[in-house]
Amino acid sequence: MKRKIILCILFVFCVCSALSATKRTIPVDVVLMIDKSVSMQDPGKFDSLKKWVVNELIEQMLIPGDKIEIYQFYERPEYVNSISLKNEEDKQELIDAINSIKPNGRFTDIGKALDKISVVANSLRSNNKYKILLLITDLEQDAPLASKYAGKQKKFKSPYLVESRIIKHDKWYEITLDMSIQDRVIETTQELFGDIEKNKNTDRTEANQDDALIKANKDNNN
Numbered sequence: 001m002k003r004k005i006i007l008c009i010l011f012v013f014c015v016c017s018a019l020s021a022t023k024r025t026i027p028v029d030v031v032l033m034i035d036k037s038v039s040m041q042d043p044g045k046f047d048s049l050k051k052w053v054v055n056e057l058i059e060q061m062l063i064p065g066d067k068i069e070i071y072q073f074y075e076r077p078e079y080v081n082s083i084s085l086k087n088e089e090d091k092q093e094l095i096d097a098i099n100s101i102k103p104n105g106r107f108t109d110i111g112k113a114l115d116k117i118s119v120v121a122n123s124l125r126s127n128n129k130y131k132i133l134l135l136i137t138d139l140e141q142d143a144p145l146a147s148k149y150a151g152k153q154k155k156f157k158s159p160y161l162v163e164s165r166i167i168k169h170d171k172w173y174e175i176t177l178d179m180s181i182q183d184r185v186i187e188t189t190q191e192l193f194g195d196i197e198k199n200k201n202t203d204r205t206e207a208n209q210d211d212a213l214i215k216a217n218k219d220n221n222n
Contacts, residue, residue, distance in 0.1 A: 027065030028130045035137035037074040040103035044171035074105020077116035108142045110156045111149030133177040
């Protein structure tokens with residue numbers, strides 16, 4: 001029964017995102033972690049990322065009542081802002097916070113960023129709102145020796161990503177995470193939501209991270 005309720009809410013969120021965010025009435029918590037490492041300076045990465053966050057996530061998906069926790073990461077994750085959306089002024093504050101992030105950080109520790117998302121998400125569990133956990137990165141790991149995730153990987157692998165959905169935009173990835181806060185992962189993009197009903201009876205426990213990759217439509221990259 002609980003799973004059916006979750007799927008129904010996901011379906012509503014899907015339709016609302018595809019048509020008009022103002023039609024969604026159920027508020028959610030969003031934890032957004034943005035990669036600000038130097039590698040994100042490459043063409044097709046940070047500028048494209050910010051355009052998607054502003055035009056798609058903020059302008060189309062979020063509604064009054066949503067709360068968004070914003071973090072940036074490179075060698076370590078850093079708090080940026082926490083905003084509860086009530087009006088256009090709050091939305092502009094959110095856009096200003098995103099615009100304040102610059103891709104100038106040395107090293108990239110995606111493992112540490114994922115650990116931080118888990119901690120933040122757990123801290124929000126008591127309010128009973130649905131959680132959307134987003135990691136936005138090029139997946140290029142370059143952690144310092146002091147990190148437990150030390151070393152370089154062209155495409156970072158992690159147990160956290162096994163239950164994730166990964167959508168490629170331009171030269172970066174939008175990753176929606178399931179860290180066991182709900183029974184199922186809460187997806188946030190139109191391409192992903194369309195897959196919910198088709199795969200609702202599929203066991204993804206042993207899913208491969210590469211198999212979960214969904215290529216974004218060309219319209220999303222313009």
